[in-house]
Amino acid sequence: MTLNRTGAGSPSTTLALLWGLSDEAPRRKGPARSVTVAQVVEAALTLADEQGLAALTMRAVAERVGISTMSVYTYVPGKPELLDLMVDALYARMERGAFDGESWRERVSTVAEENRMLLLQHPWMTEVAALSRPPLGPGLMAKYEHELAAFDDTGLSDVDMDAALTWVLGFVQAHCRAVHDARRATTDTAMSDAEWWRANQPILARAFDPEKYPRAVRVGAAAGEAQGSAWNEEPAWEFGLARTLDGLAALIDGRSLT
Structure with a gap:
């Protein structure tokens, strides 16, 4: 069951994504990425704000940014980690x-x-x-x-x-x-x-x-x-x-x- 709260994902993976350290890991072979992690997070924020947390699925986020559902997992491993990125992005924007x-x-x-x-x-x-x-x-x-x-x-x-x-x-x-x-x-x-x-x-x-x-x-x-x-x-x-x-x-x- 997916937990809808911060801190529910893999700590090391989440911290690497939050601090932009995930790029240090070897990239898998394949075509160049068409979007960025920031774009994925922005799409998720828009979904949550417009339709609520129930509408926030990895499939819906993928559709927002124009990539396949499987592809979105190469940017963010799952919803728990995505929630951490979303919350931290809003904290960064606070006045x-x-x-x-x-x-x-x-x-x-x-x-x-x-x-x-x-x-x-x-x-x-x-x-x-x-x-x-x-x-x-x-x-x-x-x-x-x-x-x-x-x-x-x-x-x-x-x-x-x-x-x-x-x-x-x-x-x-x-x-x-x-x-x-x-x-x-x-x-x-x-x-x-x-x-x-x-x-x-x-x-x-x-x-x-x-x-x-x-x-x-x-x-x-x-x-x-x-x-x-x-x-x-x-x-x-x-x-x-x-x-x-x-x-x-x-x-x-x-x-x-x-």
Whole structure:
């Protein structure tokens, strides 16, 4: 079974492809290659963005670049390795904000926003980008270097800097998964959240007994009125990011060198 996550392919083969070292291996005899690995990766990215991860097959990628399915395996050995190349390519393209004169909180907020934009623009990324086994290519390394700089002068140890960054990225990934789930529900039902709640309001009013569920009814009603639905991505993002930063502040405050 093919695993749709980063780090599922052959480590040595993937690393060689990521760093452009595969060309050092002896080439098999035959006609010259008609496309490049970069073109294969670009075709795969277009497929995933347009049609989702389910549409990403080696056959579909081959058709996009105009080669046979068997030929595409001479560029990338399989889908697991292709996913690593795709993710690393997007990491390499990420816009990276400058940190001149900003507080650590502002810098970390920038990192969170950059990752949020990436995951919202490429929904399939939340399904495949495993934090435990990222693609260790040039895109990932440039991303990691940039994001660690957000914790400069915080007084954190190297281990704590890595842990703090991982915690922030975990929050971003969880939030973006929730966004994609909410948007998928809207698409699947052909109803907005507000429309869904209005349609179900009569039965909910009868089923939800305020005497039996006093807190749930009171708080749920207040939150629903404030957000326009049971969950709203913007307030959820603002609240979650602020609390994530507050948690880091408990660790960083008193250690800062600035």
